[in-house]
Amino acid sequence: MKNEKKIQQSINRREMLKKSGLALAAAPFYFGLNSCVSGAKKTMDADVIIVGAGLAGLNAALLFEQAGFKVKIVEATDRLGGRVHTAKESDVPGHPELGGNGIGGGYARVLDAAQKYGVSMGPMRPRTEARKGELVYRIKNNFILPEEWPTHDLNTLPEGYRKGLPAYVTWGHFGKINPLPENDLAAWRDPKYKDWDKSTYSVLKDEGFSDDDIKLVMGTNSSYGVDAQNISIMMYFQILTWIGQQNASTGKGGAIVGGNQRLPEAMAAAFKQDIMLSSPVKSIASEADATTITLDNGNTLRAPYCLVTLPASALRRIQISPSAQGIQQKGFQNLDYTPVVQLHYVPKKKYWEEDGLPPSMWCDNLAGRFMALKNDLQDPDRVTSCVAFLNSNVALEIDKMKQEDAIALVTKTLEDIRPSLKGALDFTYYWTWVNNPYAGGAYAYWKPGEITDFANNLADPIGRIHFAGEHTAVMNRGMEGAMESGERAAFELMDLLG
Template sequence: MKNNRNKQTAKQDFSRREMIKKSSLFIAATPFLSLSSCVSASKKAFDADVIVIGAGLSGLNAALLLEESGFSVKIVEATDRLGGRVHTAKESDVPGHPELGANGIGGGYARLLNAAQKYGVGIGPYRPRTEPRNGEILYAVKGNFILPEDWEGHKANPHPEGYRKGSPTSPPWSIYSKLNPLPKNDLVAWRNKEYTKWDKSVYEVLKEEGFSDEAIKLGVSTNSSYGVDAKNISVLMYFQILNFLTQQSQFNGQGGAAVGGNQRIPEAMGAAFKQDILMSSPVKSVASEADGVDIILEDDKKLRARYALITLPASALRRISVSPTPTQQKAFKELPYTPCCQIHFVPTKKYWEEDGLPPSMWCDTLAGRFMALKNDPNDPDKVTSCVAYLNSSVAVQVDNMNRETAIQTVTKTLEDMRPSLNGALKFVHYWTWIDNPYAGGAYAYWKPGQITEFADGIAAPNGRIHFAGEHTATISRGMEGAMESGERAAFEILNLL
């Protein structure tokens, strides 16, 4: 309730400022009063009221809110594109331009969907990437090809009785659902102290429920969407994810994907922003002073603002000289990011027709989740490309190879597993989030104890420096979490300007 009251107060303050701004504009328009005559000499030294570091969804959302309230804002972006971890492959790189970063837009992603509508980006159907279409998946486990209908009774299925149905990764979710202590409609409860006893490892919880090490490895540590090992993931995080997914399920039939790729949304937001965006400008240091914030770029260019908003992932913050609180310092140093790399191919023949098996495979090998993507809206049954989507330890293992070796190794793994793939895959694109200095992985996850230790303090303002980003969101996850965090930080700063 306290968070809701704070947010409501911030919005009321924002409305009052809008009224004041309109009055000020009227005064400034009179022929006898120059706006600059109302500005102090010290303010003239500022490059902007607020400098936003990072042009992902959180930074762009915050910058637009601040700009709409009449303040001068400058965005600083380290790379040569907008969107951060929202990144759509170019059509020239991969046919069907699949998402290299954030993929699905949930029906309850209100902020993101509103932004798409406001800035003229169409929303089309959801584009499956790591979740295959019905009837198009094959499980490749322990050298066996297993159809979903045969998985429950198959000898390669290591899950205990009562949990053998579904996919190789679904049984742990049954446990999360059974044990989840969080109120179903409360998306902030995971931060409450009464649930800290659940800030323990998934491994510990599953062992207590009768899962073997083999079952845990297959269900959580193989092709996992979060983390690397069940011993290093907090089950409390999964409880919050489950609540968020339950909330999103109320909007079935809504959401989907941006027409032309999800990166079109941040690009449209950037185009709507009327002030400066400094591209290819990595930040070296950020220092909060009594009367402003000093920012030095890697090319030694100096910027100054009344306030700064840092929206970078914690992994990228490790590269920047900034003086966080002790809690933040620990969080920025230790918060982990899910390893992810992708190897994209174009099929040169219909291998699935050759062997009569489904085109996509969930593998317990270096092939990861090998998915046949169908991204041509004019021909929805056409396989436009295939991707070996690697998470968990296999992503780390492959990413540690040089690129040529990685491509050759994964390709050979696929061909050895499935003879119909011999000569069927033309490599077209390699992408990794792991060694990306401005990402460090696909998205943040929480290790046991970390939610208790620093979830509440990670986004706390430090002097004139404020923080946002998907990892600081309280209610939402993914792209909507990034939008939420940017909104929250914008209101924080608006209450101070």
């Protein structure tokens, strides 16, 4: 409780400074104790400048600080956490996660940080998975209950794949053919498995799936990538091996009480040095004895080393000197991120009681996964909000539209397919990870051949510039992968700093 109070005081201090006018649009905002910046520095600003205040950057910063090094963090946006982002209660009741959601029992670094920095763990908060009996499929203009799907006339999937949610029916087969050793979380990068770094589409065609079947199971509401042709089956092998390790863990996962963003905020509150918010980086130069970081506003920072923790999609907007070469440059330019767009609503009535259908829907149209969320810890059966969670090509299509047009189209689609939703929903919040210059998507995905081509080289230093972020993680994924990468980079640089 004492730590939580301290965290809130630090956050309140930040809000107070913002309101006082210190956080001007054209100037960086400082979250720290010793802030100063000028256009021409004669001395170093820190031992390490960290670009990005997500979990990777914050974990690295705290490790540096504990080891006695001087650190500054530079963050482009006005908040902490990167792709860990919780909706405000004032925007969406129940404050659902907009970014990183579940915390597994094997998220050792995340769970340790939660305990260390005084945030409480609570139960998992499902976002795109409905409770048993609370989901109906909407496929080819038909409502189909899960128990009806295996024998339904519209189910044309091959024998052995007709039971279960379409997006998950292939996972069992992927598990059977997974060549990776169960206990080797780094094997997915081993060149000896390069023949498996091929399209998931080719694997499913070999199993007798038609193109329409593949579109249903891999191109509709897919949590990874866009479609089967553009994602490597090796990525699924990595995910399955990692899930196996998570399931074998004895730890207790869940979600952060109050939202997962409370964790990076707590980490930032524990960090005693500077975090410069609203400070996009324009360029980073590695020189003979230092790095120079130039912000969009023209101010510069200098340090012996720079640690960049941005996703590759965000790194593409920054000029790096000397530039990346060869396969690393290919990786920076080509690694893509899973498209995610979310439209949040507050239900004004119990529409599911009106039509007798389950409250949540898995749709093969612009409605995506329409989920009735239950995020009230005191009343866990109450629907607090609904979300149209869009992935794959649907997310890309919607994201190209003007926001007001996208909202109108998705809302109309929902009302057309389910009349009980007419007048039942108040739109409350729109969030996109796609049209976001500092993210470009929710998390990295690997296209066929990319793991073999450049996965092992994305974190290679460029002179004095080093790299971290979930896309550079070897053993873990998601939030834990980000923490792993920050830890790896911090120890790497400590060896150089001496």
